[in-house]
Amino acid sequence: MSKVTDPDAALMLRVKRGERAAFEELVEKYKQPVMNLVFRTVRDLTEAEDLTQHVFLQVFKSAHRYEVSAKFSTWLFTIARNLCLNELRRRSRHPADSLDEPAPDHEDQPLRQVEDAKTFTPPEALLHGELEEKIDAALAELPEKQRTAILLCREGELSYEDIAKVLACSLSATKSLIHRGRETLKQKLKPYLATGAWRGSPD
């Protein structure tokens, strides 16, 4: 039996043997990166949470036929992307109101509120909040492949080859997607980049 070099793939093989603890470890490790990708793709917190849960459920259900042919994270993000695409297709067929839109009887409050763990002083918070909104909006406007490529690149977990596998395209096409996406982002965020606001942004 060949030695498994990817520790996550080794964990997945343990999941395949029915070890619940190994699955829990994988969920703990990847829940945030997957949620980040899903949330920035579907842009709805409740749906993103459900989809992320579904991604891990899918991983568990597919464990019995898992073979170590690529990095575990490549396989995981491929599942996540496919589920996101299904959701986007479903939405385009059945457009519905977002759950984050205000409820009719509490018009100024969204249905769900999540406390932001980070706290900033008011001017920093304003600037940072505005920048975040602009980046999120600019990301949302990117074509799906460019956005996914940039978000996966941002996670740092995957190499360009892995990202290419997730997106089912060549390495050069993947780099081109990232380049074009980043160029669009730079154009849209030019005023903020010109101010050098990023230099003072909190770490």
Add this chain to the structure above:
Amino acid sequence: MNESEYQYWRETGWRRPLHADEEARLQSYLASHPEARTDWESEVGLSQWLGQLPDAPLPSNFTAQVLQAVDREEAAARRRVSLGERWAQLVRRAVPRLAWACVILALAILGIRQHQIYTHDKMAKGLIQVTEAADLKDPAVFKDFEAILRLGQMPPPADVELDVALNELSK
């Protein structure tokens, strides 16, 4: 450093901040190519912004929720299996009974069919007889039937006596 090497550092910068030695080499390139500095600065700025995007909020019990969902899925799978087994058991039990029921039904159908055939035959024979009767001659023909029928028989005793008497008279 040439253009392609700059592109390499650029692509590296998309994924992670450059190490000190990488940064030093890049800075020497930028010193000789000041036109690339603006591009590099915007690249670094964008990378920092993207890197500082906050994580999407997740409930603290998310992992527990996933494990619960897995439990539900497993229970549902077990139910599906047990339902399938129950069906298989039901089918296994029902097959012999169903076979007997089919045999009995087939015999009953065969019996009914035979009875129908017999009845039809009987009716057909009756109909043939009626049809043949319809072909008979006019009943008026049978007015002297009795007399005609006896024509071939021995003459009645009274006729014989009359015949003897007549013969004696003629003598």
